[in-house]
Amino acid sequence: MISKNLAIQVLNAGLATGADFVEIYLEENPVLVIQVENGHVKEIDSSLGYGAGIRLLKDLQSVYGSTSDVSRKGLLKLASQLAASFNGTPIKKVEKISKKRSHNYYPEEKPLTDIPNQDKIKLMKECSNLMSEYDPSIKISRVFFSESSQKVVIFNSDGYLFEDYRPRLRMFFAPIAVGPNGMETSGEGPGATGGWEFFTDIHDAKNTALKAAEQAVRTLNAKECPSGKMPVVIGNGFGGVIFHEACGHSLEATSVAKGLSVFSKKKGQQIASSLVTAIDDGTIDKAWGSINIDDEGHPSQKNVLIKNGILNSYMVDRLNGRRMGEPSTGSGRRQDYSFEPTSRMTNTYIDNGKSTPEEIISSVKLGLYAKSLGGGSVNPATGEFNFACSEAYIIRDGKVAEPVKGATLIGSGEDILKNIVMVGNDLKRAQGMCGSLSGSIPVDVGQPTILVSEITVGGRGGQLQ
Amino acid sequence: MNKKYLPFFEQAKKLGITASELNFQKSRTTSIDIFHGQVAAFSISDNQDLVARGVLNNHFGAAHTEKIDKANIINLADQIAVNAVLNENDDPAIIFKGSKKYRKKNVFNPEIDQITVDDKIKLLLDIEKRLKVADKQISEVSTVSYEETYTESALMNSYGLDLSNKSNYFYIYASVVAKNGNDVKTGYKIFLNNSFKDFNIEQFVVDVVQDATQKLGGKPIPTGKYKTVINPKVTASLLGFYMKSAVAENVQKHTSLFEGKLGQQIASSKVTINEEPLKNNIFYNYFDAEGVATSNKSFIEKGVLKTYAYNLSTAAKDNVETTGNAGGGGSKIGTTYTNLGLKPGRLSEQDLFKKMQNGFYLTEVQGLHSGLNPTSGNFSLQASGFVVRDGVLAEPVSLITVAGNLLDVFKDVVAVGNNLELQTSSTSAPSIFIKKLAIAG
Secondary structure (H helix, E strand, C coil), X not given: CCCHHHHHHHHHXXXXXXXXXXXXXXXXXXXXXXXXXXXXXXXXXXXXXEEEEEEEEECCEEEEEEECCCCHHHHHHHHHHHHCCCCCCCCCCCCCCEECCCCCCCCCCCCHHHCXXXXXXXXXXXHHHHHHHHCCCEEEEEEEEEEEEEEEEEEEXXXXXXXXXXXXXXXXXXEEEEECCEEEXXXXXXXXECCCHHHHHHCCHHHHHHHHHHHHHHHHCCEECCEEEEEEEECCHHHHHHHHHHHHHHHEHHHXXXXXXXXXXXXXXXXXXXXXXXXXXCCCCCCCCCCCECCCCCECCEEEEEECCEECCCEXXXXXXXXXXXXXXXXXXXXCCCCCCEECCCEEEECCCCECHHHHHHCCCEEEEXXXXXXXXXXXXXXXXXXXXXXXXXXXXXXXXXXXXXXEEEEEHHHHHHCEEEEECCCEEEEEEEEECCEEEEEEEEECCEEEEEEEEEXXXXXXX | CCHHHHHHHHHXXXXXXXXXXXXXXXXXXXXXXXXXXXXXXXXXXXXEEEEEEEEECCEEEEEEECCCCHHHHHHHHHHHHHHHHHCCCCCCCCCCCCCCCCCCCCCCCCHHHHXXXXXXXXXXXXXXXXXXXHCCCEXXXXXXXXXXXXXXXXXXXXCXXXXXXXXXXXXXXXXXXXXXXXXXXXXXXXXXXXXXXXXXXXXXXXXXXXXXXXXXXXXXXXXXXXXXXXCHHHHHHHHHHHHHHHEHHHHHCCCCCCCCCCCCECCCCCCCEEECCCCCCCCCCCECCCCCECCCEEEEEXXXXXXCECCHHHHHHHCCCCCCCEECCCCCCEXXXXXXXXXXXXXXXXXXXXXXXXXXXXXXXECHHHHECCCCCEEEEEEEEEEEECCEEEEEEEEEEEEEEHHHHHXXXXXXXXXXXXXXXXXXXXXXXXXXXXXXX
């Protein structure tokens, strides 16, 4: 998007007052969003994100600026404004730039930009109609589609140029079911990095749409969830949001480096049940959270965070790596050029164990089966979390019994990791958007079915009997 | 109008687009973070976005770009045409010709730019230093930060409407960690304004520290129904979700709790909910996203629902005038509130405790985005707060859940406090005292 020659000038303008590292992040991101409701296109919007971010580091200090003016004048002005934050003399100079190549984990077989929008709309309408026809209580069947073709170019004062092209697509099914006692929603959002082949050859969108419809109708007829402390079986796939929220965020260098995380300075220590191995892997083929390079140019990698219960690695970006004296783990990410990168997750999951899901369910006499979870949040300093169940059942005498709604799981990440007593062999990943310091980014969460010996469950259905 | 936008309107006309509109947004932000006596992060941003809409064969087409050069300005019109053809939304597609009167005032405060970055840093360092020594239980000052934002917007259309506005504000945010043995709690405070005159550093430090230390030793309380006072922050969050039901679009789609309730008593007579976009310097807005003049008004007066919130399209469906609540942009304009607030009463928060005598004081809820269903109004949220005994605050409470329904919360209001607080969401509320809330410990 800019010449190597201009990049060298901008980098040197950034280095002029003693910064020890300068980075230019350039981005061009065409986005298409379509919404279909009850079989009709309700919204279609195209946009072009465009701009640059410049970062200067000096020891542990960082200054960051972004602009949508990517002209020579705009970039040089921004670099000088940022350099004015320091008052030293240059300690290095960039003479030449060489390109670093990276592996491509998401080649597009059917490039998104080659597929007519009519084809995308056709599939969306089929899914919308399937949901509407599933049950008369489904009054609104919404399908959202988004695709982006983000082109990223990074130059840094180590003299390197990095490039990544990230085609992404996702469909989100959001039916609303209405009954005599109110209404319920549900959501399923399959997505990938890659081309249109995801919805023609890899993922059965129609089947997922039907699952969302089933779920909304089931919740409509479910009783309120009882409250209290009980054993909880958490289902595979999006159930992994529990690890993402309650533990993943606390393993990001963003909170670890400042000593604000419950897991700070605990490397090598047992922080989880020995059944737990947890991984953050940005290199999974065509996964929604995968990246060829992170937003600092570092190649993405597979990081084993917890191995058999022992804390093995944090997720580290360049700046927090300096604070911690650790190398980057390829975890520096950002929503777009207007955000300074920081350590974030990619595809994060609890790895397979040995139990079958049936063995896990049958081991519980009276408890909750949280088959699927909604969103949640966590306070990284205390590790306290909460999240809502989007699909849940009571387990009675080792069997899945009646569905319940309105269940919330609350507790602390530290406790829950230690209380995992069974881990299944049915690992599955699911897609989500994760919001944090450096904006909203695509991530996968995942896990096999697990059993936690005790979690506080909130609900409006009285005592569990 | 800036001449560089003319090629857009020319191209739109050429393509048979019957009415078109451009909405230009520009923002400049400076933010500073302090950690351990040093500037840990300093950032500036200067971003712009040009949003275009147009009507072709009675359907909207929309597109936007951050790359604002001649080629992309013209391309916006092309994109509108391409998208409008695929759009099957039969809602009325209206570009607005203009209101009779606009109440524009200058709310831009030059003071924010006049204070140097160095002085702003000095202020943050001072706050950090004071927080460190304010209480023995403060183990870490996790964040002291400052952010200022300048925004500029302009709305131009093919009918000749040409509106513009510029405003600025800043906030100061601090958060701390308090420790007592193994018990760890966090606390924070945000000061949001567009003038430094109202900032009181002593009070700010006390509030941040108290927010954390008061929670130390928090334990669950027995499951049951409790009389409850809800603090301004939580009340404002609940109010935001409650008022989604007053959005006409939700009523028309049958996803509102207020459907068919116009003119009826839906809340306690103590509850009056106003929207005042013209009141303050911060969150001031004299035209909405469709160019309609905004006004101060009541949505709920003494518990009675007076009107729904409309934009041009939803108003046309109900055959009423728009209320000037259009928000968002692109092909689908939504509905939003600016400076929505629960009207304060006469009692102080302490008076509310006295009135309640024994019950619960709710100060924090988590997981609103997942634990509250705005269409059914049901919520089940992780929460913390304090026991109120004999009319005064007693021990802290944590790791509980509160559950209920939004309609019931506002029906159950016994009294409204006078301690109005403005939140960063632009919603303001005082504390409220409600008859009952289900708590699971």
